[in-house]
Amino acid sequence: MKIIKHSGDIVNFEKSKLEKSLLKSGASKDVVENVLSQIDGKLFEGITTKKIYKIAFDLLKKGSKANAARYNLRASLELLGPAGFYFEKYISYLFREEGYTTQINLNLEGKCVSHEVDLIIQKGNEVKMIECKFHANRDIVSDVKVPMYILSRFNDLKSQTHSVFDQSIFINNCLIATNNRFSDDAVKFAICSGIELLSWEFPKGNNLRNKIENSHLYPITCLTTLSSVEKEQLLMLDIIVVKQLKENTDSLSFIGLSQNRIKNITKEVSELCI
Numbered sequence: 001m002k003i004i005k006h007s008g009d010i011v012n013f014e015k016s017k018l019e020k021s022l023l024k025s026g027a028s029k030d031v032v033e034n035v036l037s038q039i040d041g042k043l044f045e046g047i048t049t050k051k052i053y054k055i056a057f058d059l060l061k062k063g064s065k066a067n068a069a070r071y072n073l074r075a076s077l078e079l080l081g082p083a084g085f086y087f088e089k090y091i092s093y094l095f096r097e098e099g100y101t102t103q104i105n106l107n108l109e110g111k112c113v114s115h116e117v118d119l120i121i122q123k124g125n126e127v128k129m130i131e132c133k134f135h136a137n138r139d140i141v142s143d144v145k146v147p148m149y150i151l152s153r154f155n156d157l158k159s160q161t162h163s164v165f166d167q168s169i170f171i172n173n174c175l176i177a178t179n180n181r182f183s184d185d186a187v188k189f190a191i192c193s194g195i196e197l198l199s200w201e202f203p204k205g206n207n208l209r210n211k212i213e214n215s216h217l218y219p220i221t222c223l224t225t226l227s228s229v230e231k232e233q234l235l236m237l238d239i240i241v242v243k244q245l246k247e248n249t250d251s252l253s254f255i256g257l258s259q260n261r262i263k264n265i266t267k268e269v270s271e272l273c274i
Contacts, residue, residue: 025071066271076222084134110156144185
């Protein structure tokens with residue numbers, strides 16, 4: 001059976017890929033088999049992957065909101081917009097979980113010109129600048145021009161000392177993070193130039209998805225018990241990750257949610273953060 005991807009490409013439907021993504025949500029094998037069985041009856045020639053995803057998401061949500069939230073992970077990253085400022089904060093949280101000290105949105109003087117830098121992280125002697133490329137559209141790919149441009153900025157900055165983290169430091173490494181993916185040429189150029197890349201699927205074994213699943217630092221935009229407006233309100237209060245709601249539910253009261261709603265949200269939060 002042929003299905004239509006987000007990009008418009010027509011490919012064969014691979015049940016094993018769908019099964020793998022459903023299992024990654026934390027759903028049991030029995031639940032996954034039940035979901036796949038129900039989806040089988042709804043498939044038709046030319047169905048879109050977006051439609052298949054929606055069916056699977058709705059079926060998972062009936063059994064476990066937390067599993068549906070995990071299944072919704074990639075889509076939830078696309079809601080950290082529209083400009084990507086929240087995505088920068090989210091990347092900062094991920095690296096803090098790995099033991100880094102972080103600081104976002106800096107203006108640093110290079111050898112030739114000044115540069116706005118999304119994020120600086122430090123652990124031991126390592127000081128890394130991170131540039132974040134956020135895209136609300138899943139089809140957008142960061143091509144080779146992205147690492148080329150950022151390499152020139154890194155080269156202008158790395159020879160100078162910078163006052164960050166209350167000390168004078170040199171930047172000795174560079175990473176580009178995106179919620180989508182990089183083109184093959186972008187990956188080749190970055191590897192050749194010594195620039196690190198982080199995307200949804202790259203590098204294998206330590207990509208964005210792996211980091212999120214290993215740390216359980218899910219963005220609040222994945223929660224199924226919150227409306228889009230409520231998620232935006234929480235983001236504006238600097239509530240970026242689900243873990244923050246587990247530690248403090250006062251923000252839910254602050255945006256006017258009832259105790260019954262808060263109870264349901266807290267249940268999903270607890271299941272996600274185990």
